[in-house]
Amino acid sequence: MSADEATQAKQRRKLQNRVNQRARRSRLKGDDDKPRRPFEVTRWRLDDERAVSGVRSGRHTNPATRHDDAPKQKGWSLETCRVPPLSAQDAALVEREPLLRLALPYLARKTSPLQDHLLHLIHFNVLRAVFRLKFILATSTAFCIGRNTPGTEPQLVTIDDAHPSRATLVLTAQDEANGLPLSVRPTPLQSSKDHATWIDIIPFPVMRDTLIRYEAEYDQVEFGNDLVGDLVDFANVYQLQRPKQPRLPANKSSRSIGETGTVTAGARTGMIVWGEPHRPENWEVTLGFMQKWPWALVGCQPLLHSSNRWRALRGEEPLPQIYEP
Structure with a gap:
């Protein structure tokens, strides 16, 4: 190798080393700019009024407030990743729906971390579906109060302005x-x-008519609790009187259905919503609910077909057949 070739090779190595060092410094600088943790974990207490008010206003809980520094109070702690604020639509929903505002303090009073006492996410989804259906109804319907009361002038009130316990629903x-x-x-x-x-918020016309037709013959409070759990105090909000001996009791088991299922202690008695609530195909009824309230599902073929479709996606057996008494 000549002297010129040796000099050129040495120069190339020197330039390549500089390029490599510059690239390494850039990588190190990029790592320094990144946060030490890929995400931030925030802890807050469900019995902390600041946490509840933060949910109401759609603001983050202060990340600097750590669970370890909080005063010792009764209640249980929840560890979560950072949660984005409520959307404008959800924030407006919280403000305009008294039942949802009523549910927030209820969450703050939860005192046990046991699984049996945790508020079920399914009930939250159903409750939100209820509010969505009320919003849809408010666009084209209104309550008519006193229509069937002799000597009383019927009064039309919008769904947004009033929450009567009893009324007719008109276009x-x-x-x-x-x-x-x-x-x-x-x-x-x-x-x-x-x-x-x-x-009125049940998105199945046949079921609505059945519930109205037999209104005095079943426990509406228990029926409502099976739908949304303890989130809504049905007895007080809708001024319902619980019958002492309902003619259509909530069955632990029923002879009106097939013999392909039995109620277990842990069976869930409710409904599940998987999408937009005004679309019947987005609803599913549980086996426990069917066995407890079989008479309410008679004629509700869209709900039964939809339920079996969702069950098939999970590899479960179809619901048993319902027979009219």
């Missing part, structure tokens, strides 16, 4: 009703007979 404008989903459009029975207004 406010036929042209607007054209955009109202068929699943929540008032039936003739809903529009003519006073009934408990919680029934």
